[in-house]
Amino acid sequence: MTTFVDRVELHVAAGNGGHGCASVHREKFKPLGGPDGGNGGRGGDVILVVDQSVTTLLDYHHSPHRKATNGKPGEGGNRSGKDGQDLILPVPDGTVIQDRNGEVLADLVGHGTRYVAAQGGRGGLGNAALASARRKAPGFALLGEPGDVQDIVLELKTVADVALVGYPSAGKSSLISVLSAAKPKVADYPFTTLVPNLGVVTAGSTVYTIADVPGLIPGASQGKGLGLEFLRHVERCSVLVHVLDTATLESHRDPLSDLDAIEEELQQYGGLDDRPRVVVLNKIDIPDGQDLADLVRSDLEERGFRVFEVSAVARQGLKELSYALAEIVAAARAARPKEEATRIVIRPKAVDDAGFTVTREGEGLFRVRGEKPERWVRQTDFNNDEAVGYLADRLNRLGVEEQLMKAGAHAGDGVAIGPEEDAVVFDWEPTMMAGAEMLGRRGEDHRFEAPRPAAQRRKDKQAERDEAEREYDEFDPF
Template sequence: MTTFVDRVELHVAAGNGGHGCASVHREKFKPLGGPDGGNGGEGGSIILTVDSQVTTLLEYHHSPKRKATNGKPGAGGHRTGADGEDLVLLVPDGTVVLDRKGNVLADLVGHGTSFVAAQGGRGGLGNSALASARRKAPGFALLGEPGEARDIVMELKSVADVALVGYPSAGKSSLISVLSAAKPKIADYPFTTLIPNLGVVTAGDTVYTIADVPGLIPGASQGRGLGLEFLRHVERCSVLVHVLDCATLEPGRDPLSDLETIEAELAEYGGLEDRPRLVALNKVDVPDGQDIADLTRASLEERGFRVFEVSAASRKGLRELSFAVAGIVAEARAAKPAEESTRIVLRPKAVDDAGFTITEEDGAYHIRGVKPERWVRQTDFSNDEAVGYLADRLARLGVEQELWKIGAHEGDTVIIGPEENAVVFDWEPTMAAGAEMLGRRGEDHRFESPRPAVDRRREKQKGRDAAEAEFLAFEALSSSRPAAIEGDDEDD
């Protein structure tokens, strides 16, 4: 049964944002009290957090799909929907997060370090939040934004100061067992070590960690043996210690050839050229072991290596090796810049950044940008007012003006968003109708009823005053010409 996993592929899906609510407040004697639709809740995010108690990615090997909860929709009475709960995934110290293409997204080192692997969707605005002086009662609300979904790869790279490298059965596990309190599996056959073992060593005032990496063989950097699976565990180490077997019985092998083979594999893997190297000639306590060490020591020193003759069984040379390693580790730590507890990165917006791009491809105009794509996802295309609101937002952003500039005409195909989830429509420009027409979509004239009612009363009163004035004028005219009128009647 698998007990150690240092690389997994994980599918994470954040929660969707809740939809906004389109509602109008109603009560007795106040049938149209105004919009009161609440906003939708935020979707939960997927967060990776380093926990020093976690040492393997085994949990995600068995459960590779993780999803956060969705936000709840808004409701009438200005009630905002509940937010979805964030899903926190605990990972070991030294976990590297990559996308499917191998690009590094985050390097998680240090207890408590966090990374948002998938961002939860925004909640949609209710119609009360969309109301304005010109749009008093929107008959629509914005949809919740879908949560981010992605496939990520997590690789564990041991956070150790020192790495013991060498052929299988060179005695690396035995050394780490006597240098520290680690208890790795030790046996007299190759590839006994199947997982990296970590131990803590104290040498004077310096305390450092040491890793026993599974044995390397020729071709390890291309996948032979276990080397390719575990070479990543030496990337963070400050010191590499070559453990060379002085008592091997395999034909064609000796400490010098073993060193050349391991160095070739490390060079093929790459990224380790600048690490200090020490050489530990191991098993000098066995017959002929000391003789082989004496024969090879001078050649190793000529190549610039510091050489230590050690034995895990008799403890010979271990103290000298431990203190030599501690000195290099202390120098490496002193050379590192002091890490700030909080680092703020300012990324000002470029002065010529319009927030979107328009490209002409295959006779269609493709609009890409964070805002346009988000607005499209939040639009309910079954509601004409919502579509008009989207058109207004795009116009204010400058999309229509840019389309005019690049030569678009009415009826041309316009595509917003990525190809897998794009919205396609025929462009109907609104700029020709005048800027005063923009922003009038979504108005509800029912809420203008108090003012028209007053106007009608005034008109009726004016009508009555005019009729009365006309009657009084007629009366005055009649009283000033009585004889003429009577005479006329008589003539008839």
């Protein structure tokens, strides 16, 4: 059964915002006390957070679909809906987040580092929040926005100072088991190590981590063996340690050819040329192994490598190796630029940025794109004429109508707001009135106007009866 997963595709969905409420306050002797509809709650976010206690992406391999909760709708009495609860997803240190095209979205290193993978939708405003001096009693509310839906790829790259690389059965697992307290599986057959193992080594005042990467073979960078799956785990290391087997039983192999083959794979993988290399000649406790180590040591040193002869089984040469690696790691840490305090970067918009664009697409069709117009469309209840009129007002104030005229739009042309796959299309009428005509001028409600005098009401009622009688006489067939 799979116990280690370092790459998964995750489908995340943030919560939808709750709808606003359209309500009118009513009580005894005050049947129309004004709008009191509350706002909808915000949808919950999906947040990835680095947790040191998590070492694998196994949970997301079995359950790749994750969704935050929705915001609650607003209610009458100026009661706002409850916000949706954020969904916190713990990930291992060193997790890289990519989109489906391979573009890196975030690199999560360090306990507590977080990334909002999907943002919850805004809650819709209730009619109490939409009331103004011109629109005293809105008969509508705004809808909540849908939350973001994303397909992302999580890829774990082990955070270690030292990476042990080499052929299968070269003794990497044995070496990490004696240098640290790690207890990886050790056996005398190839590909014993199927997942990276991490260990913590203390050498004097320096503490560093060491990773045992599953065995590499020629062609690993193209997917042969296990190399392609785990080469990513050496990307963050400060030093690469070549573990060479001096007692191999395969006649076509020797330490120099093994080194050349592994270096070729690292070169093909890319991005590791700047890492210092150390060579460890392992298994010198075997007589033939010591002889071969003595034979190749001078050739390795001529190539510029620091060479250490060790025996993981007999625990020979380990102290010198441990302190040498600590020295290299300490130097690498000192050379890293110090992390600067977080700075707030302000990027003001250009003075001529209208916040939207109008483009002509074929004959008689114009497309409007922009954060505000698209958000306003998502928040509009198109079954409510007054809400549609409110949308028209907002678009007009933003300047959409003016830009459509400049682009050459004429009455009756189609206007699409939003992307091609999810757009609202309507026939454009310049300075159109929509929705609120039934209430008189847009934003006004005759129900809240001052009452007319009794004499005026009687006069108006008599005029309505006279008009009805004239219409009857005109259409009476007899």
